Amino acid sequence: MKKKPQAVERALENLVEQAKEGDRDALEELVRRIQDRIYGIALRMLYHPADAEDATQEILIKIITHLDGFRGESGFKTWAYRIASNHLLTTRKRRAEEWNSTFDKCERRIEKGLSYCGHQSFNEAENGLLLEEMKLACMQALLLCLSREIRMAFILGVVFQTTGIEGGEILDISPESFRQRLSRGRKQISDFMSTKCSLVNPKNPCHCEKILSFDIEKARVIDPENLLFADHLCYAKKNGQAMKQLQELDELVRVTTLFRSHPDYAAPEAFVEIVRKLVDSRKFQLFK
Numbered sequence: 001m002k003k004k005p006q007a008v009e010r011a012l013e014n015l016v017e018q019a020k021e022g023d024r025d026a027l028e029e030l031v032r033r034i035q036d037r038i039y040g041i042a043l044r045m046l047y048h049p050a051d052a053e054d055a056t057q058e059i060l061i062k063i064i065t066h067l068d069g070f071r072g073e074s075g076f077k078t079w080a081y082r083i084a085s086n087h088l089l090t091t092r093k094r095r096a097e098e099w100n101s102t103f104d105k106c107e108r109r110i111e112k113g114l115s116y117c118g119h120q121s122f123n124e125a126e127n128g129l130l131l132e133e134m135k136l137a138c139m140q141a142l143l144l145c146l147s148r149e150i151r152m153a154f155i156l157g158v159v160f161q162t163t164g165i166e167g168g169e170i171l172d173i174s175p176e177s178f179r180q181r182l183s184r185g186r187k188q189i190s191d192f193m194s195t196k197c198s199l200v201n202p203k204n205p206c207h208c209e210k211i212l213s214f215d216i217e218k219a220r221v222i223d224p225e226n227l228l229f230a231d232h233l234c235y236a237k238k239n240g241q242a243m244k245q246l247q248e249l250d251e252l253v254r255v256t257t258l259f260r261s262h263p264d265y266a267a268p269e270a271f272v273e274i275v276r277k278l279v280d281s282r283k284f285q286l287f288k
Helices: 005-020 024-046 051-063 075-092 095-099 102-114 124-143 149-159 164-171 177-196 207-215 240-244 251-260 271-281
Strands: 234-237 263-265
Touching: 005 024, 005 075, 024 051, 024 075, 024 149, 024 240, 024 263, 024 271, 051 075, 051 271, 075 149, 075 263, 102 124, 102 177, 102 207, 124 177, 124 207, 149 164, 149 177, 149 207, 149 251, 164 177, 177 251
Parallel strands: none
Antiparallel strands: 234 263
C-alpha cells in the first residue's frame, strides 16, 4: 500500500532529526530516499548520465553538509529540491549544453535525417532498443532547447507534476511566476512536437525509424555500443495505460504524457558509499 505524501514527508523529517543527532544509518537512508528524484532532475537538465551523476553527487553533499539549515519551514523534499535546483541553475555548462541546442537546429537535423539514404541493419530486439533510445534521447535533447529557468520549471511541473505553490517554493519565485515559466516551456515544446513528432501526430514527418540511420552514422547522437537511456537502470515506466490511448488525447496532453512516460531512472548506489566515505573522513562537522 502506497504511503500518503504526508506520511512520506514525516518519515523523511524523522530521518533528518536522527541524522542531525549523529545517526549514520539514518543519514544513509535519507540519501537513498532522495537520490533518485534528484538524479532524475539532474539527468533531464543536463542530458548526459555522467554529468547528472557528478551534479547529483555535488548536490547530495550540499544537502547532507547543510542539514542544520533545515528548519522545517517547508517540507524536507521541497528544501532538498531547492538546493538541487539552485545548483543545477548555476552550475557550469556541461557537455550537452555546449551543443547550444535550438529548435531550429533540431528541425534541420530532422530534415537531414529524412533525406539520408544510409541503412543500418539490426535484429528485431536491437532495433526496438535503438528506437527506444532514439525516442528518449530526442525528447531529452528538446529540453536543452529551453533556457535553464524554463527547462527547470518544465521538468518540475510536467515530469514531476509539481504544483504552482510547490514549484514557487522550490525556485524561490511566486506561484504565478512558476506557472508562467511552465506555460512558456509547454508552449515551446508543444509547438515543435505537434508539427514535427509522429508520436504526437502520426501525420507529422519525423518518425524515429526514418532518421535512426542518420542519427547513428552522421549526427552520431545514438551510439549502439553505448546507449545512454534505453538500458539505463530504472524502475517501472509510468503512465502505461495513457500511452496506449495516446492518440485519443489532445495534442498538448499527448506531449505531457510522452514526457511523463519516461522511466523513473535509478541513481547509482555509489552515492551512498560516497556519503559513507565523507562521514568517515571526519570532514563532516555533524559527526566529528
